[in-house]
Amino acid sequence: MTGTQGKASDCHDGWVRVALDVPLFGDYDYACAFPAPVGVRVIVPFGRRRMIGVVVAHPSQPGVPAHQIRSVERVLDDMPPLSQDWLRLARFAASYYHRPLGEVILPALPVSLRRLGAYEGKRSGGGPVARMDKRPGPAPENVTPVAAPILNEEQEHAVATICGAQGHQTTLLHGVTGSGKTEVYANLIEHALEQDKQILLLVPEINLTPQLEHALRARLAHRIPASSFVVLHSGLSDGKRLRAWVKAQRSEAQVLLGTRLAIFAPLPQLGLIIIDEEHDTSYKQQDGLRYSARDLAVWRGRDLDVPVVLGSATPSLESWHHAQTGRYQYLALAQRATSATLPHIQLVDTRRLKLEQGFSPQLLSAIAETLDAGHQVLVFLNRRGYAPVLHCGSCGWLTQCVRCTAYTVLHRGPRRHHYLQCHHCGDRTRVPPACPECGDMDLKPMGRGTQRIEEFLQAYFPQARIARIDADSTRLKGSAQRLFAQVHAGEIDILTGTQMVAKGHDFVNLGLVGVINADAMLFAQDFRGPERLFAQLMQVSGRAGRHTQTGQVMIQTEYPDQPVYQALCRHDYSGFAQHALAEREAAGLPPYAWQALLVAEARELATAVNFLERAAALEQLNPHTCEAAVHVTLYDPVALRVVRVANIERAQLLVESSHRPALQAFLAIWASTLGELARQCRVRYTLEIDPLEI
Ligand code: ADP
Ligand code: ZN
Ligand code: ZN
Numbered sequence: 237m238t239g240t241q242g243k244a245s246d247c248h249d250g251w252v253r254v255a256l257d258v259p260l261f262g263d264y265d266y267a268c269a270f271p272a273p274v275g276v277r278v279i280v281p282f283g284r285r286r287m288i289g290v291v292v293a294h295p296s297q298p299g300v301p302a303h304q305i306r307s308v309e310r311v312l313d314d315m316p317p318l319s320q321d322w323l324r325l326a327r328f329a330a331s332y333y334h335r336p337l338g339e340v341i342l343p344a345l346p347v348s349l350r351r352l353g354a355y356e357g358k359r360s361g362g363g364p365v366a367r368m369d370k371r372p373g374p375a376p377e378n379v380t381p382v383a384a385p386i387l388n389e390e391q392e393h394a395v396a397t398i399c400g401a402q403g404h405q406t407t408l409l410h411g412v413t414g415s416g417k418t419e420v421y422a423n424l425i426e427h428a429l430e431q432d433k434q435i436l437l438l439v440p441e442i443n444l445t446p447q448l449e450h451a452l453r454a455r456l457a458h459r460i461p462a463s464s465f466v467v468l469h470s471g472l473s474d475g476k477r478l479r480a481w482v483k484a485q486r487s488e489a490q491v492l493l494g495t496r497l498a499i500f501a502p503l504p505q506l507g508l509i510i511i512d513e514e515h516d517t518s519y520k521q522q523d524g525l526r527y528s529a530r531d532l533a534v535w536r537g538r539d540l541d542v543p544v545v546l547g548s549a550t551p552s553l554e555s556w557h558h559a560q561t562g563r564y565q566y567l568a569l570a571q572r573a574t575s576a577t578l579p580h581i582q583l584v585d586t587r588r589l590k591l592e593q594g595f596s597p598q599l600l601s602a603i604a605e606t607l608d609a610g611h612q613v614l615v616f617l618n619r620r621g622y623a624p625v626l627h628c629g630s631c632g633w634l635t636q637c638v639r640c641t642a643y644t645v646l647h648r649g650p651r652r653h654h655y656l657q658c659h660h661c662g663d664r665t666r667v668p669p670a671c672p673e674c675g676d677m678d679l680k681p682m683g684r685g686t687q688r689i690e691e692f693l694q695a696y697f698p699q700a701r702i703a704r705i706d707a708d709s710t711r712l713k714g715s716a717q718r719l720f721a722q723v724h725a726g727e728i729d730i731l732t733g734t735q736m737v738a739k740g741h742d743f744v745n746l747g748l749v750g751v752i753n754a755d756a757m758l759f760a761q762d763f764r765g766p767e768r769l770f771a772q773l774m775q776v777s778g779r780a781g782r783h784t785q786t787g788q789v790m791i792q793t794e795y796p797d798q799p800v801y802q803a804l805c806r807h808d809y810s811g812f813a814q815h816a817l818a819e820r821e822a823a824g825l826p827p828y829a830w831q832a833l834l835v836a837e838a839r840e841l842a843t844a845v846n847f848l849e850r851a852a853a854l855e856q857l858n859p860h861t862c863e864a865a866v867h868v869t870l871y872d873p874v875a876l877r878v879v880r881v882a883n884i885e886r887a888q889l890l891v892e893s894s895h896r897p898a899l900q901a902f903l904a905i906w907a908s909t910l911g912e913l914a915r916q917c918r919v920r921y922t923l924e925i926d927p928l929e930i
Contacts (some may be wrong), residue, residue: 237341238320239251241507243391244611247477249294249924250267250268251265251266251267251268251295251297251298251305251768252265252266252267252268252272252278252291252293252294252295252308253265253291253293253295253299253794254266254278254280254289254290254291254292254308254338255289255290255291255292255293255336255337255338255341255342256280256282256287256289256337256338256342257289257338257339257341257343257350257569258282258338258339258341259336259339259911260336260911261336261908261911262336263295263299263914264280264282264289264303264306264338264863265278265295265298265299265300266278266298266305266306266308267305267306267307267308268291268307268308268311269308270308270311270866271311272291272308272311273291273317273322274291274292274293274294274317274320275290275291275292275316275317275318275319275320275322275323276290276291276311276312276313276317276318277289277290277291277311277312277315277349277350278290278291278308278309278310278311278312279308279309279310279312279352279355279607279742280306280307280308280309281306281307286309286341286352286675287352288312288349288351288352288355289338289342289856290318290341290342291317292323292341293341301516302659307379308568308748310355310383310876312355312363314362314363314364314365314366315365315482315485316485318341318502319502319504321539322502323341323684324539325339325500325532325535325536325539326341326344326500328532328535328539329525329527329532331482331904332900332925333525333526333527333925334882334903334907334908334923334925335525339524339525340525342916343524344497344500345481345523346476346477346478347477347478348364348474348475348476348478349365349481355913365478366480368475368478368479368482373463373479374476376461376462376463376465377453377462378462379450379453379454379462379714380454380457380459380699381454381455381458382455382457383422384419384422384453384455385419385573387416387419387420387423388416388571388573390415390418390569390570390571391419391423391569393418393422393567394420394567394569394860395408395423395424397425398424398543398545398567398749399423399424399427399543401543401565403541403542403543403672404537404538404540404542404544405543405544405545405565406534406537406538406543406544406545406546406558406563406564406565407544407545407546407565407566408514408546408551408555408556408558408559408564408567409545409546409547409548409563409567409569410548410550410559410566410567410568410569410809411547411548411549411550411568411569411570411805412569412570412571412572412778413549413572413774413775413777413778413779413782414572414574414577414578414742414778414782415549415569415570415571415572415573416569416571416572416573417512417547417569418448418451418452418455419455419573420547420569421437421452421510421512421545421547422452422455424455424508424510424545425437425452425491425508425510426456426459426486427457427508428507428508429456429459429460429491431507432505433505433506433507433508433513433542434487434489434490434491434492434503434504434505434507435486435490435491435492435508435509435510436492436498436499436501436506436508436509436510436533437452437491437492437493437494437495437505437512438494438498438499438509438511438512438519438529438530438533439493439494439495439513439900440495440496440512440513440516440518440519440739441495441510441518441739442467442469442471442493442494442495443469443471443716443717444716444736444739444740445740445741446717447741447742447866448493448512448740449467449493452465452493453465460490460491460890463488464488464489464490464491465489465491466480466483466484466488466489466491466492466493466495467480467492467493467494467496468480468481468484468492468493468497468501469494469495469498469727470495470497474547477682480494480501481493481610484501484502484503485501485502485503486606487503487504487505489503492635495518496518496519496520496521496527496529497521497529498529498534498719499527499529499532499536506536506540506542507542507757508542508543508545509533509536509537509542509543509544509545510544510545510547510754511529511530511533511544511546511547512548512549513547513600513739513740513896514530514546514547514548514551514555515548515552515555515771517768517928520928523922526922526924526925526927528926530546530555531926534546536644539619546564548777549774549775549778549809550770550771550774550809551809551813552767552818553767553813553817553820553826553827554826554827555796556813556817557817557827558827558926560581568604572764572782574782574783576781576783576786576787577781577786577857577905578807579749579777579778579780579781579786579788579789579802579874580776580787580788580789581789581791581805581807582589582788582789582790582791582805583790583791583792583793583796583805584598584599584790584792584793584800585793585794585796586790586792586793586794587794592692592696593684593688593689593692594617594684594689594692594751594752594753594792595696595750595792596792597792598790599750599752599790599792599858600696600702600746602750602788602790602885603615603693603697603730603748603750603833604697606748606788607697607700607730609747610745610746611742611745611746611748612723612726612728612729612730612731612745612746612748612778612853613729613730613731613746613747613748613749613750614730614731614732614733614737614743614746614748614749614750614776614779615689615693615730615731615732615733615749615750615751615752616689616732616734616735616738616749616750616751616752616776617684617685617686617689617732617733617734617751617752617755618734618735618739618753618757618772619683619684619685619686619734619753620645620686620687620706620707620708620734620754620877621645621646621647621659621685621686621687621708622645622647622648622654622655622681622684622685622687622688622691623644623645623646623648623681623682623683623684623685623688624643624682624683624684624685624716625643625644625645625646625681625682625683626644626646626656626667626679626680626681626682627679627680627681627682627773628671628673628674628676628678628679628680629676629678629679629680630671630674630676630678631671631673631674631676632679633655633672633673633674634682635668635672636776637658637660637661637663638663639661639663639880639881639883640658640660640661640663640878640880640881640882641878641879641880641881642658642659642878642881643659644656644657644658644663644665645657645658645659646667646681646685647687647708647810648687648691654667655667660878660881660882661881661882663882667679684752684753686704686706686708686732686733686734687708689704689732689752690702690704690732691730691732696790697730698727700729700730701727701728701729701730702728702729702730702731702732703719703722703723703728703730703731703732704717704732704733704738705720705731705732705733705734705737706734706736706748707734707736710736711735712714716736720865722734723743724743724744726745735772735776736777737779738775738776738779739775740774740775741779742782743779743782744782744783745783745788746779746780746781746782747780747781747787747788748780748787748788748789748790749777749779749780749787749788749789749790750789750790750792750793751773751789751790751791751792753792754769754791754792754793754801755793755794756772757769757772758795758798761877762929762930763820763823763825763930764928764929766798766799766800766816767816769800770800770803770804770809770812770816773791774804774807775808776789777789777902787836789800789806799815800812800816801811803815806873814872816832816853824892824894826926828894828929829892829893829894830892830893830895830896830899830926831890831891831892831893831899831926831927831930832890832891832892832899832923832924832925832926832927833888833889833890833891833901833903833923833924833927834848834888834889834891834910834922834923834924835876835887835888835889835919835921835922835924836848836886836887836888836917836919836920836921837884837885837886837919837920837921838875838884838885838891838917838918838919838920839883839884839885840885841875841879841880841885841886841887843885843917843918843919844873844886844887844919845873845875845887845919846887846891846917847875847913847914847917847919848873848887848888850888850913850917851889851906851910851913852870852873854906854909854913856859864910866898867890867893867894867895867898867899868892868893868898868899869891869892869893870889870890870891871889871890871891871892872889872890873888873889874887874888876888888930889904890930891906903923903925907923910923
């Protein structure tokens with residue numbers, strides 16, 4: 237890289253190195269007759285195509301013979317070049333996740349800034365940014381400002397400690413549900429605003445939890461104009477995303493509230509990064525560049541020397557470990573901020589009970605009592621549909637997807653008729669009139685999902701107004717908000733649903749939370765199963781009794797002695813974490829080890845496994861790899877638990893090291909060889925760093 241952007245020496249004509257969104261490691265150098273500073277977008281020919289790329293360097297000599305070199309067609313100067321710090325973030329992500337730089341940079345830009353069509357043709361009108369500037373932005377939403385409450389001691393201490401520090405510091409803000417983390421964030425934001433800084437606040441989900449947005453808007457209304465509070469998430473239209481991005485880059489957005497993709501927003505005055513619910517797995521991108529927005533946030537904060545705050549009631553064990561070892565600063569909010577106390581969590585041992593559609597007599601009577609007292613009930617079951625499978629009582633046949641190694645789930649459609657759906661490939665089929673194996677007409681649903689729960693509750697409590705919130709009932713845009721609004725307005729007595737109902741809602745009148753079939757996660761194959769279970773149950777429990785009355789939580793389980801349930805009843809996150817970390821350490825698992833996962837996909841499992849075996853063998857062939865691999869373990873390739881999805885078979889290879897730099901050094905060499913091998917073996921592959929699911 238030469239010089240800083242804007243210097244005259246930087247705008248020379250000559251050679252430019254351009255990052256392009258192509259899945260190849262390599263340098264793409266072009267001749268350029270125009271000033272093209274680092275960070276500017278350009279249109280270049282590539283093969284037979286033309287593409288938008290970003291200038292990332294000015295090489296003194298091009299990497300291709302001079303007679304082969306092609307020229308930049310056009311420099312797109314409708315926006316200031318991407319800044320040096322933004323490019324550093326992109327470079328770090330590319331090197332850490334082992335992807336070509338262009339595959340990081342281009343997808344991070346709003347679509348209209350990287351699509352050729354937006355700049356060409358009669359109607360391009362000077363490009364998307366110019367078109368956007370001509371159109372007035374949407375009128376900012378009206379908010380009624382609310383005054384700041386007086387902070388309690390713990391909140392006060394947290395705010396003072398974070399604001400009192402200079403430069404970068406990552407803080408783990410461990411606050412029980414209802415402890416008033418949002419109010420701490422608001423104070424930190426106000427402090428940063430006073431110094432004319434921009435603030436980036438990341439949340440796992442915006443659409444499901446509009447409350448945080450509303451609360452913060454109202455709370456900050458007396459500080460900044462409504463138009464300076466900007467949201468950025470994937471649910472926005474291309475135009476709105478562009479507008480948010482440009483406002484961030486122009487420093488017009490003072491507070492940027494976004495989901496994981498907002499970690500790549502350009503923020504020239506960035507002075508504070510807050511990650512709410514830092515343990516949430518939505519921070520991990522699951523395709524393309526599989527980045528962790530939380531981890532990138534910590535890197536970005538360190539790079540810019542600004543504070544990073546990670547908030548959670550149930551921190552990820554990684555962050556907890558960092559706090560324990562002093563890498564992160566630890567601050568706790570142990571009390572609820574309102575007069576409410578933490579909910580009473582009770583386990584219902586279902587081993588010797590006769591259940592009615594999955595409900596214990598204890599839970600049913602608790603529901604009845606809560607309804608009688610005029611409070612709302614939440615029934616949580618993390619499984620959508622009517623029943624997980626349809627089954628023949630005579631011969632044991634089960635409904636199975638023809639394209640996947642998975643059972644098909646029974647769903648109830650409109651007008652109560654049923655259909656079968658595969659939750660892996662989405663394929664829908666009709667319910668067979670009889671068992672295809674033995675002809676028996678009496679096919680029975682086995683187990684239960686939220687639809688069946690809803691049906692049962694309606695029959696059992698005919699007077700109650702019941703709503704269900706899951707991915708099926710909220711398919712239409714805005715329907716989740718409508719359903720939640722009904723709950724908040726008191727028009728619903730019993731709410732049932734999947735983890736969608738667990739996230740960050742402040743239900744004023746919720747008296748009881750019932751949890752059905754929690755054990756499923758306890759024995760999930762993934763070693764993070766108990767951690768997820770604890771977080772999820774704590775989060776859903778935290779919905780109860782947030783205001784005046786005390787809330788009650790009933791968890792049905794066949795394993796009441798499991799440490800995760802015992803710790804939950806005591807609201808003892810640290811007890812749980814200590815136990816779980818000891819297990820992880822003994823087993824050599826994260827956070828005591830670092831992992832990468834190579835997944836291969838092919839028509840036949842054998843092809844995928846062959847690729848992985850050869851990939852593992854590469855390590856022995858290449859002496860550099862061999863050297864780096866000394867501290868790295870490559871496990872045997874194994875088929876994925878659901879081997880076949882949509883007729884593609886999948887296998888994985890786990891790479892592990894107790895030493896992060898060793899793993900990174902190995903991956904740097906290894907990753908660059910995989911593309912060619914995959915072409916030879918005719919497989920598709922993904923290499924994921926710090927995978928969350930194994
Ligand atoms: P968390 O995000 O930690 O679960 P919230 O930020 O939603 O908790 O706060 C829970 C409730 O406590 C909210 O209704 C909030 O308005 C209230 N609250 C927060 N801080 C205070 C305070 N210092 N005094 C009074 N009420 C507060
Ligand atoms: Zn049969
Ligand atoms: Zn399927």
